[in-house]
Amino acid sequence: MVRLELTLAIIKPHAVKNPVALSYIRNEIKNKFIVVKTKRVSLDKETASNFYKEHMGKFFYNRLVTFMCSGSVDVHVLGGGGAVAGWRRALGPTAALRAQFLQPACLRALFGISDTRNVAHGSDSPASAEREIKFFFPEFSFYDWHHTDEVMFRK
Numbered sequence: 235m236v237r238l239e240l241t242l243a244i245i246k247p248h249a250v251k252n253p254v255a256l257s258y259i260r261n262e263i264k265n266k267f268i269v270v271k272t273k274r275v276s277l278d279k280e281t282a283s284n285f286y287k288e289h290m291g292k293f294f295y296n297r298l299v300t301f302m303c304s305g306s307v308d309v310h311v312l313g314g315g316g317a318v319a320g321w322r323r324a325l326g327p328t329a330a331l332r333a334q335f336l337q338p339a340c341l342r343a344l345f346g347i348s349d350t351r352n353v354a355h356g357s358d359s360p361a362s363a364e365r366e367i368k369f370f371f372p373e374f375s376f377y378d379w380h381h382t383d384e385v386m387f388r389k
């Protein structure tokens with residue numbers, strides 16, 4: 235049985251600024267997931283650094299943080315069976331060129347510009363998803379969603 239999961243998606247600044255990319259991505263999301271929460275935010279350096287702190291010290295860290303603060307991002311909590319892997323599958327491989335070679339119809343192949351400007355973030359495990367959802371939506375109750383709210387979506 236596929237586990238009902240929540241995951242965090244962040245549509246990165248270059249994709250939010252590109253109307254063709256954004257509407258394609260939104261359609262993909264609507265077709266495949268329940269959109270549980272959505273907000274558009276402008277990240278400051280401290281927030282972006284904190285969100286990506288697992289990558290601190292890597293050669294691309296400063297570039298990534300600067301890029302994530304270069305425009306608004308759309309943050310979504312997505313729900314569905316196997317949502318964590320499902321959203322990462324829709325994104326495809328991290329590096330845009332690799333994505334174009336391996337999975338030409340994935341979002342990163344279609345709209346990725348570089349290894350950093352690769353369209354969107356996706357949580358890499360249910361545990362990361364829980365941490366990342368709390369990061370952006372501290373008031374969000376996993377218990378309520380799984381035990382009450384989600385029942386309404388199923389009807």
Ligand code: DAT
Binds near residue numbers: 328
């Ligand atoms: P993912 O976003 O696929 O989970 P990740 O967690 O390894 O990939 O890296 C986080 C982000 O950092 C990624 O979306 C884009 C950037 N990044 C990763 N590897 C990179 C690289 N080799 N060069 C430039 N940016 C990179």
Ligand code: MG
Binds near residue numbers: 356358
């Ligand atoms: Mg990652």
